[in-house]
Amino acid sequence: MLSYIINFSIKNKFIVLLFTTFIIGFGLYSLSQIPIGAVPDVTNNQVQVITTSRNLSTQDMEQFITYPVELEMANLPGVIEIRSISKFGLSVVTIVFNDAMGTFLPRQLIAEKIKSSKRFPKVLVRQKWDITTGLGEIYQYILDVEPEFKNSYNAEDLRTIQDWVVKRQLSGIPGVVEVNTWGGFLKQYEVAIDTEKLNAMAISARDVFTALEMNNSVSGGGYIEKVNQAFFIRGEGLVSSLEDIRNIVVKNTDGLPIYIKDVAKVGFGSATRFGAITGNGEGEKVLGQVMMLKDANSKKVIEAVKERVAEISKSLPEGVYINAFLDRSELIAKTTFTVTENLVLGCLIVIFVLVLLLGNFRSGLVVASVIPLCLLFALSFMYIFGVDANLMSLGAIDFGIIIDGAVIIVEYIAFQITQKKLEINALSRTERQVFKDNITIKGASKMMNSAIFGQLIILIVFIPILSLSGVEGKMFKPMALTFSFALIGAMIFCFTYVPVVASLFLKPSNATHKNVSVKLMNWLNKIYEPTIDWALRSKKLVLGIAGTFLAISIYLYSTMGGEFVPTLDEGDFVIQPILKTGTSLSNTVKTATEIEKILLKQFPEVKQVVTRIGAAEVPTDPMSMEESDVIIVLNPKNEWTSASSKDELADKFKEALAVIPGMEVEFTQPIEMRFNELITGVRADIAIKIFGDDLDILAKKGNEIGALIENVPGAADVSVEKIAGLPEMNVQYNRAKIARYGLNIQELNDMVSMGFAGKSAGSVFEGEKRFDLVVRLDKDKRQDIDNLENLYVDLPSGGKIPLSELAEISYQKGAAKISRDDTRRRIVVALMCVIGIYNL
Template sequence: MLNRIIKFSLQNRLIILAAFAFIMVTGTYIASEMDVDVFPDLTAPTVTVLTEAHGMATEEVEKLVSFPVESALNGAPNIRRIRSSSAMGISIVWAEFEWGTDIYKARQIVAEKLATIEGKLPEGVDSPLLAPISSIMGEIMLMSLSSDSIPSMELRTIADWNLRPQLLAIGGVAQVMVIGGDYKEYQVLASPEKMKYYGVSLEELEYAVSSSTHNATGGFINQYGNQYIIQGVGRTSSIQEIGLTLIKQLGSNPIYIDDVAEVKIGAAPKIGDAAVNGKPSVILTLLKQPNANTLKLTERIDATMASIKDQLPNGVALNTHIFRQSNFIKASIDNLQRTLIEGAIFVSIILFFFLWNWRTTAISLIAIPVSLLVTIIVIKLLGFTINTMSLGGMAIAIGALVDDAIIDVENIFKRLRQNTLLPKADREPSIKIIYDASSEIRNSILIATLIIIAAFIPLFFLSGMEGRLLQPLGISFIVAIFTSLLVAVTLTPVLSSYLLINERRLKKQARGSWIERKISYGYRNILQLILKFPRWIIFSSIILFIASLWLITGLGRSFLPEFNEGSLVISVVTPPGTSLDESNKTGRLVEEIMLEMPEVDQTSRRTGRSELDEHAQGVNSSEIDAPFILSGRSESEFLEDVRSKLSLVSGANITIGQPIAHRIDHMLSGTRANIAIKIFGPDLNQLFTLGNKIKREIEEVPGLADLNVDQQIEVPQLRINPNRVMLAKYGIRLGDFMDFIDVAFAGERVGQVYEGQRSFDLVVRYNEKNRNSAEAIENSLIDTPDGQKIPLHYVADVNVAGNPYSVERENVQRKIVVSANVADRDLRSVVNDIQSAISEGITLPENYRIEYGGQFESEERATRMLLLTSVGAIFLIFFFLYMEFKNLKLASIVLINLPLALIGGVFIVYITSGIISIASTIGFISLFGIAARNGILLVSRYQVLQEEGKRLRETIIEGSIDRLNPILMTALTTGLALIPLAMAGGEAGNEIQSPMAVVILG
């Protein structure tokens, strides 16, 4: 078949040239229009269910809201894990589906299951809502509003009603969460004393306030040929008019709302706050929809913000550069593109050095752009994006892309030169020489390419996040390599027929370049020397191989290398029960420390949560984003300094990570840390005790950083326990008593006040002095059915008790998590030491168990699968070798030599990082393919010479020298083209590909 392709190409040269020109133009256009992202979509299909349970205590939320939702979802098809977080007034349930499940199907399944509990949740609990679809790379931008002259309430209103709607209108924006400032609401603050004086009940006040903002419709009338709609206009945005609304008539005296309550515009109770560089601000967090192009979406957001900026009041500063994921994407793509170009330059230099002919060099190099552009076309057709992994596959392949063309053009050039040395009468036509030369090595080229592809097949057996991450790399590598084969059997012969048939030039280089002759001469001498001591060479190889195996046992293990995102995410958690003001103070202290670092010039802080947040963070939790630019020291030194200075902050658990890495950890284990030790059991206090025991047991393990225990402890709670006998004495029903607690102290939203298109809650509650202390609550007045008011302590006991701050569950079991990051040591060794320490030092009570989660699980699973499937790949490689040689002995010789390719890779990993990651493992797999290809080139030539009757020694020397040039060129282009990638491991975008390049280079 390949012969026919070569023949067709040479017979239709202009068609081939036109076809490849079309491919290059099409590929260039598609490349300019394709979506660009930092990674492939790594998000596990997850549906988040949010349920607001206003005023409910944590255990009530867990029992009455989270548990029914979890129970409804349990057993749904394709669900692999259900997690929940219950806190005061909020329940969040995450339903994680099997990889590959369509997210819209998953949402439909969840919606159907939630329909079964419709109406079964307690009164006052909102219906469960599905959070918008997003991804772990969904948080694409943070922006802030700040001002020294405008009140925080006005800033928050601008963010909620000017910025947020316009941002949500941009295609690709999934959610905009606003935090900070004061959330505006219209408040009716009742005075129990005045209500008692005027004989007004809380229920009467509620009804009057509710009716103060209602309109009514009276149908329509027809008069004088016109239709008039009848409307009663009661709705108002004036606090004076609301205050003048009648509650009831007392004799001849009207009782108005403002007779018994203060009507004002005020700030809603805060559940979160924000700051930029330590100064109070309003922060907007933008989440993108899955598959949205981050770079193009960022451009659209910038354009919208530019138009909005001019409409903002004087004195309001809009900062859209707090955090931008696009910066990391641009840096990653730019770095990879640069390494691609630098690799191509290395390839060009090597080719010209060996061939000493710009025409042969150009013919070989044309395979690079053609193969890369075809790869981009295929990636587009498969629905992938251009990202660091797909580009990384091309970068690793850059040297190998010219290998097939090198072998082909080198053989063509050699045969053409040999033809010119013959008498004119004996010479064959150049086209025939080109055809014969290409056909002569077609099988070797095909089998060599198939073997390299076979070496990458194990990647496609990876599941989960590791599969999502690495498969695009494998696809782009395989497509590029296979395309280079097609170039070698089509375009290379055609270009050779145009550029290499000049007789004068061929005669001039008939004996090859002087470099070729010098290398061949030196290699012949070395080969003759080596063949005198075959046993010593074999023995030395075995010793080196054994040494490399011994070194492997001492190498560390990790899943992925550290990303270089250029931004830190610092989680600061103060003890549960800490007020928002105290959390703000701690957060400001951390910001001040970070701003003193020369690498950091800006910080942003979000404390607590926004109203639409998918995390049940209390006001004791802060998240600080700190972009940094390294100057004068390495990232590890910088992080060590950060951890050292932040360790001085007392009374807070501090965890340091990076935005995307943080989210990957959270997706894998439900915790934003490298390692999660999950303790399951029924009692929260016992779980917390076990968590602290484990923390003490493992805190001396080398390499552990940011060691924390979930703060699921009891916090003070003011409990109002009704005395049923006394309630009955005064005729107060229990339901009315509970409604009173809700309205008087938490507040009841009874309507909306509209200011143009803006709407604000209208809330009724007792005034501040009647609800700001336990004593004030005890003495607050409650209505009785006969119109009297009595102190609350007549019918209830008010006391302080403990209540869990939050309850975390996984698969319907309570859990607590001990989390940690890893610094200056490999992940696998740290996990092994942790497991040993816990098994030796911790005895679990009955009904309690421990599970380990984190990146190491993916590393174990991926390594196991790669090793298993690599055995199959080796059998496939052996099959291809046998197809090439039709000789079991020759195929076995090549296969036996493959493990020797490990030697250099193992030694260079030992010298550099000392850690084998999944990326390094893939590098070793690639080495098998490269080594097998070189073995084919060599042994296939030996086979030809043996068939010609040459003696063994003569066959080895002559065959090795004959194949020296192509083998050296292919090995050097494959290896040295990776030098830029191997050297740039510390740059954004190269973190995963660089360890592969290091191994292959070794």
């Protein structure tokens, strides 16, 4: 079979060369189309059901949202694992599906299940499940202000610009699934009611709310035909300014109207915040996070985003600019450069060794020409089978192994042609080519079996890797596939392209001429022959030395330790400060700003520092207000002066930050942190999970384990997940008193929710911009537990009564976070290890 193919190739050289040209063309096309990334996306096939509700505590989110979602999803087909996190106002349920389920079917099943379920209350504010992965955060930026305009814009202005200018223009880019906003103050039109004035004028809070709803609407009345025209009727009753809101009538008493301005302060406010952004020690900023669609080409998407950012920058208000601090294209560029450099250098080294050892310049070039052809062949099949180009897939190609078969064939053909030099020279040009063709057919046919057998052995070695699944499969299968594609290409070229080129370009060489290659091989033989002779005469000694080295190797291997893959140096740091449970947002902002100032002042290696605090608008990363990610963007390593390695720099960072009392820090990297969290639900390298029902016992056992492993060698940072101790103002209703006054729990809860969290009574439009019109208590009336106790509730009989008469209100400690794995409550002891970093 192989001999027939070789014979056909020699007889039809034009077809073979045409086939080779097609491979070159399609390979170059594939190179321009293939997705290019830094590392394989090892995120499992998961869907995050994110639910937000501004009014529910951690326990309530767990009871009414998280647990019912878990129960509904447990019986869906293809579900492998379910884990969840419940926090104040936030529920994140992660459902991991079998990869064979695909991307869209799980989301469709989840949407249908949630829509048809009757388990969920009417408190859901938002539920969504974006189609993105751990590598989805491709571009992050902050809206910054030039120094001369610092006093012209505040965090609320920047948030409005982000929501209604930048975000809208970034949306719609192919490959972008979400533009997430983080930080700033979400602008609202606020009606801050004064309960004392309401009492004096016998007006209820519900009257105010109803008046706002009834005086902010639009309507239409069809049309009227007149003078051959249709005049459409439009009733425009939307409020458009603060003055319009102030002049809304709440009640008319004895012909005298009582306006909103008589019982409330009308102005601009902001929504309750669960997160913030600080940057470069300058205070609060606004962050935008561009999320990439799953399986999209990250390089192309980032290029499109950067082009759009350049366009948006021209339309921003004077003094405002987009400061991109985390751009995945930089890591991709470094990775691509590393892979390209390795491929080019490897190719040149192999060519040099080939020419040097074969002793024939033409033979060396013929074999060397197989290298780019195999690479283009592999790229073609990577494009066809959807394998991304990254550090793992392309970085593992070994050209020396790939060209083994070509070396055997070409060397033998060159030897045969040189042996028959006199016969070839005696023939005419046409006869000479026919004679060389026959030599090539016989030589290639004779050596092909050996060449194919060696290459098949290598292919068989990759079968176990190709059978891997899960995270291991996503990480290593691209490497095995790419190498296999290149090896298959080499096998095909060995009995098509190589014989054709060898018959056309190889010429007899001077067998008596001793060139550098011959002299080198003679010198190596002089060393090898006495060495092998001594080894054969000293069998026991050689075997003893080999056994000793084997024993030493086994011992060293048993003490080395190991890891899944070397940690990739992403070029940036992430510091995770650990603060006291229940720390206020303003205090976390203050601490983060202090961290940024210390790092920027003391370390010239630091280019920028941006801190993400708490949860974003779409909380894919569910952090509490005391939790934050301090993202440190570093200058190029050749500009470093304080340290020579990242581990050393991390130690110095930790020393410098030790001046901040009551704070511990953990070090990681952006992609590494995101992968750890999405795959295992924990950000750390090693996690110990403890399961149980009682949160207090879990917290106690977690602290005990944390203390035990704190001094384990190699444990860099140990932290215990904080699941209890969240400060709460607990309202315990007295049902007997509530029944006596003719009230119900729902009315009281609505009053508490509206008074402190605020309740939307409609929207106010500023052109295309849309802002909520919210009713809540005045800011001075929602500062302390006394304000909650003295919150007046409207009675059905007409009068008012303070909430303290209907409930016992006290300070308590509640659940800070409730985590589950497959419906079992758990606590995590996270361990960051001291590990080597693979530097690009």
